[in-house]
Amino acid sequence: MSHPPLLIESWLPIEAIGAESLRDASAARKPPLNRLHVWWARRPLTVSRAAILGGVLPQWSPDWPVELRQRFPSEDNYRKWFRQFLGILGDPVQGRDLLLQARQAGKIIANPYTYPRAFTINPSAEDLALMQDLLEHTWGTCDLSVLDPFAGGGSIPFEALRYGFTTIANDLNPVAAVILKATLDFPARFGPSLADDIRKWGQRWYELVKPKLQPYFTPLPPGAEGAAYLWARTVACPVTGKPVPLSPNWWLRKGSDPVAVRLIAEPGMDAPQFAIVTGRDVAKAKPDAGTISRGVGRSPWTGQPIDGDYIKAEAQAGRMGQVLYTVAVKVTGGFEFRAPTRQDLEAWRQAEEALARKKTEWIARDIIPTETFPGGNDNRPLIYGMPRWSDFFAPRQLLSIAVFREAQDQVIAEMRLRVQPARAEAIETYLGVMLDKVVIYNNRNCRFDPGRGIRSVFDRHDFAFVSSHAEFDASANLLPWSISQIADAYREIAELVHPSQTALGAPNEPGTADRLSIYQGSASNLVRVPSSSVNCITVDPPYYDNVQYAELSDFFYVWLKRSVGHLFPEFFGDELTNKDDEAVANPARFEAMGSKKKKLAEQDYERKMAAAFREMHRVLRPDGVLTVMFTHKRVEAWDTLATALISAGFAIKASWPVHTESEHSLHQAKKNAAASTILLVCRKREASRQVDKETSTRGPNALSTPSDLVYLSTPSPLVYLSTPSDPVWWEDIQGQVRSVAREKAREYMAQGMRGVDLYISTFGPTLSVISEHWPVLTSEIDPKTGQPKPLRPDTALDLAREEVIRLRKEGLLEGRNVQFDPVTDWYVMAWDAFAAEEFPYDEGRKLAIALGLEMDSYVMTTKRIAAKKGQYVVMQGPAQRRKKGMVDPDLLSFSHWIDALHTAMLVYEEDGPGACDLFLLRTGLKRDATFKAVLQTLLNAIPRTQVKGQFVRPEAAVLDNLRLAFYANELTVPVVEEPELPAAEQLPLAWEAEDDEDEAEEEDA
């Protein structure tokens, strides 16, 4: 089978893709998929479509048939088309830089994004037809299939569907499976018009619940849209026995028109009272002084601390109460606050009584979730007295949701009489999705945000105890808001999916939905996907313990099971979600193993990922491509992932870092958290391709490595058990690895790639060399087997890193042939690579190894170049490194160049240019060529970001002063291209929204 070279193997417009993704992430109005339902770690749509299209479209070739050559006479021409085919219609990189500069300069500018966001662009019929010609030429067919075995919220299959591919979406989690149905299947089948039905039946639902719930809430004043009741949980004061309201602070609104709560707890009172204060009275009320901080309370009755264990014990004994401290009435443009009234408390009491009357019946009818919270990695619900899923709701919240549930069944019965069954099933699913939105916004874990109102429980990725929570007036805007959120999101999703269908000229039969399969099951056992059948797998797998999807999603599962379980009985057979087969590092599953649980959980994750990759290898066609997305946070991840991929029979061809977070941001100048999505592009290995033919009938988990080799993924992921017939030795391919890394680094540097990105982009080609030659053996003997140990991919990556370091240093020296010493090299290269004061410790350690240095005892302890801070290291400046005999103004000579430079910087800063001049003359450094070269490399390497004319990095300022004082005509600073800022003007709303990074959390969870 031929092997069409694909675009993603040689090029992708990664900067523009990253900038577009960032635009989505920071926009207040999220893509409609995110607004439909919470799912964690959703991938940006632009990265998803780029990975798919790059994985099916060919590289440009001068040998293309004449029709294609006419359309694309040059590679540049083809690449431009590809960018616009991705929906990138302007220069988002420049737009992002302009915004950043404006922010840093404190300026207001016009919206630089004068074109729509990439994901909103549907491919035109003409471009789809062109794509089909390219596919036909490359693959011999334009009917290609795309699989995502870890599909989650569905970004990848959504884009696959929009471009007309046969799409297979799989996820183990039943909640994700329902989201996939609602995101992909129904919009493709029913199109935008279903939004009206969703809204209509949603409204009918609200008509039914409104009169039932109104008696339990104080009527709203004229013009109000809704209300939030703000509650503090209480425990009895251990000394007085009076209720202590727990709240981290008493703020209601900050800013120029502040509002806060004054807590009144005077000796003669039995219970606290609350007053609303505004203006100058706010400061007197001391709203920052809350009654709970880091789990420890403070009694307003005695002023004494209340032990955290006491609070937990009270909660577990069922003695934690709650007290209403404010009612926030929603009016146009914000909230008006008032103290609670007797009427509020009476309405609440009646709700409690109503719940008590109905609860037994509702439990019997399975209206409310009584499943116990199963325990896991976050046991705070148990610790704070919420042993059942229904305990996440205060009595009136539970009453309201149960009333919603009952009425939901009623509205469904009405609808079923009027709407055709398939359409009714879809509407019913969205009513279930609405209920999910209601439950996450109306429970005891919802905070009130003084700036933005009620936040969902999944504002964070955990079940943190919330001491003061907000409750919606469930008779007012809760359901209408949820209805409009879901109907709007649905319509927008359908508008994005639907045009592709028409563009492909087949609006109904066979329609888009017929090209789609959604499966719920493990990625390691894709039973319904035939062997060697898929052209392109694009996958964004879970990443170690980043998110415990199953544990979190139980919050939804218990409600979805009740609202839509009958529609999808195959998804909802279990009490709760499946944690055992989930491919995450889940230490809670290994609780019994004590201190080993973390390690065992990681091994379990690695084993499951290896099994999933083996299954991907089975279903992928011999000429197909697999692109794995992952977020690079830990260096070892490369080793694990590469090991799993290689063991599964893949060769790694390329790696692309796509920045989903601005690397120039102020935050980044301080800390390099390397928040990029890495695309790892893989092919089946030649050897395994042969084996594949033999094993294709052997079932889903057949091993696809050569039969004389067995790799076990646990306890150590690569255990070599028998000698391969024709092994390749590591020593024999080291030269090739070096030259590939060097050649690729040169190529990428010429394309403008810098820093960590440059290192990462050489990893793919490096891994390609070793995976093509696999199995590669080292001369080290494994004592357990007596056989040579297989190579760890890490070792090859270290070699690649060395090559990049060498090249970068040459670049920083601007062609001069100068040798520093390894310590100075480490300092220079760390600034060059990470461009930040803080970066992951592991990265620093790897850099030290590549330079032959010991990180802990030497770089950090002896030389004090960096200091450890958790999992990070922090670069140390001249003052922090001051030490007799090292950074010491009294010395005449220095053992490392960086010590000399730091001492000069110290003298300059502390005693001024005159003293520094004398120091440089006395030590002979002033005219020393190497000293000047060190200064020049650091002028080039340390970021020169400025805010309002000041350097963000103090080092950059001192180095610049040294240069200007003594070397103004000899040394240079890098020229930063500054795009011209458009004229200042009033912020348009859209701009404001796009740039509001905080909003990113709203529905992104």
Ligand SMILES: C[S@@+](CC[C@H](N)C(=O)[O-])C[C@H]1O[C@@H](n2cnc3c(N)ncnc32)[C@H](O)[C@@H]1O
């Ligand atoms: C990183 S998320 C995917 C997010 C997705 N790309 C999106 O944009 O929403 C990984 C997914 O893998 C799923 N998952 C975990 N273990 C699995 C397994 N063994 N088989 C299939 N899916 C699994 C999780 O439920 C989660 O949805």
